[in-house]
Amino acid sequence: MTYSSLLAVIQTPHIDYTAILPELICIGGALALLLTGALAVRQLPTVVYTAMTVAISVAAVVSSLVLWHIVQLHGAFAAIAKSLAIDGFSVAFVLLASCVLVVAALAADGFLRREEVAGPEYYALALLSASGAMFMASANDLIVIFLGLEIMSIPLYILAGFDHRRQESGEASMKYFVLGAFSSAIFVYGIALTYGATGSTNLAEIASFLANNVLTSNALLLAGLGLLLVGFGFKIAAVPFHMWTPDVYEGAPTPATGFMAAIAKVGGFAALLRVFYSSFHTLAIDWQPVLFVMAILTLLTGAILGLVQRDIKRMLAYSSINHAGFVLLGLQAATASGVSASLYYVFVYAFLVLGSFTVIELVGKRGDRAHPIEGYRGLARREPFLALCLALLLLAQAGAPFTTGFLAKLYVVEAAVQAHSYALAVTAMLAGAIAADFELRVVFLMYGASAPAPAEATDAAPAFSIEGSLAVPDPVSSAPAPGASTGTLASAAVMTGHDLATVTVAGAAASERVEVPLLARAALVLTCGFTVVLGIWPAPLFAFVHAARLLF
């Protein structure tokens, strides 16, 4: 059979390239980055790759805004053999994923140079991962959701292990990979059972099948739905599928943690909301109780286990579990306003978590290890800018008024009350209060009195005693001891006394100060600005979220 006669037999779908323009820009950009890295004669400075990534993600932002405009003017449409749904809801999430990329690229630049893992790979992986989240958001077919899920997750596994010098990083990558692969296998099996029960993997066809047929025995369908929920639960870190979260958040390089926390929630919740709300809405009476229990467990587990953490990355991991519970509140309501509230929450949370992890990345210092919460004591005096940003972002996460976090919590709880899930609303407020306790504790530590931790003081005692014996002015002895200065001292032990003193003081002073690169500062200004400006003046974001309606 010749090629032309084959073409006559096989009907290829019309491909609407504008519908997938943001995804194409991200994937093309990732390839361009890798190609630039491979073809460059000399190793290019990291800032070149950062600039390219920011340009690519800004292009994705612009193209999703164009798509938003098209959808608002001409209405929602299904594209590429009805496998993609281009509606306000999907474009809103695509826009969010592109914004997350911009901030993540700005935040990662300084880290990559500091840890000497520079190169285009980090950015290429981030772009690919974001394109997966965009596909998940605009998918109108369970198979496209699965492909998007994998395109999003596989780069995230690598990003978690990106810092190849740290053993924890490889371990985090391994754990994330094994549990991620497990969850996607469960997800595929869920799709297979749903396909068997409804005869299609297309979300719209599933919805119309369920609307037009009364199932005498829907055990197969419910099993499929349950497995789908398990698969999503792993991705969004909902209890009882959250076990990987603290370990992976702690072990992964800090900017990768922030990106992962934001993008996995964006993709996961976009697909979860669409599948459950638009396709399986007729089965709401079956899945609402399950989500009710899941939301309560997620809220309380995140809040209570967050209280006992000593590592700030683990603490934020539990806080992110708690936030996932809040987003589930909006879905559990199974109303249009509930879905809008969830969308609003994810929108707000993505920026909060990105900003928080950017501060932690900078405070973590070279080696990416200084993450005990105790190390944040008195940060406001040493690093007023970073402390202010982190305080703002944590206050927003705790739901303080005049921040986006407050309105986000308000809307999801309101949706739960409207759906008469009073117990859930009360639990959410209780869990929110518990979570606020550990989030605000860090704020108090930062702005409280500065006192060196005893363990660190004894650790550094030799360094300072040598300094003292050389009668060098000792301006830093009251500061928490930097581990790096001891290392510098050991390597400098063969130098003359004068040199030794200079090196020690210089080393101590250098490691005491936290280097804040310009681009990371820009990322922090963006996230904090978003949080405060739209917290005080919420109308634009609220209007945006309300315009982001689902197609079906």
Add this chain to the structure above:
Amino acid sequence: MTVSAAWYLTLAAAMFSIGAIGLLVRRNVLVMFMCVELMLNAANLTFVTFARELNDVGGQAVVFFVLVVAAAEVVVGLGIIVAIYRRRLGATADDIHVLKG
């Protein structure tokens, strides 16, 4: 003699369960990968069975996507194992325990 679809579905369910239990019980990371493959192939078998039952080619096309994804996943997984191996010897999950929890 024909074999009814129910048998295929039962076989797939059994394969899926063996894979899931194996992943949770076994401690060698390579064996855990094999268990994931078993689970994915169980899903593939289910797809093909339902596609034949429903007389719909869509379910058979899905299998190709799943196969490609499984291959990509294994590539990354083995890459991660090699990266960990280079630092230490052994591929036993219990030895990977720097992170608590």
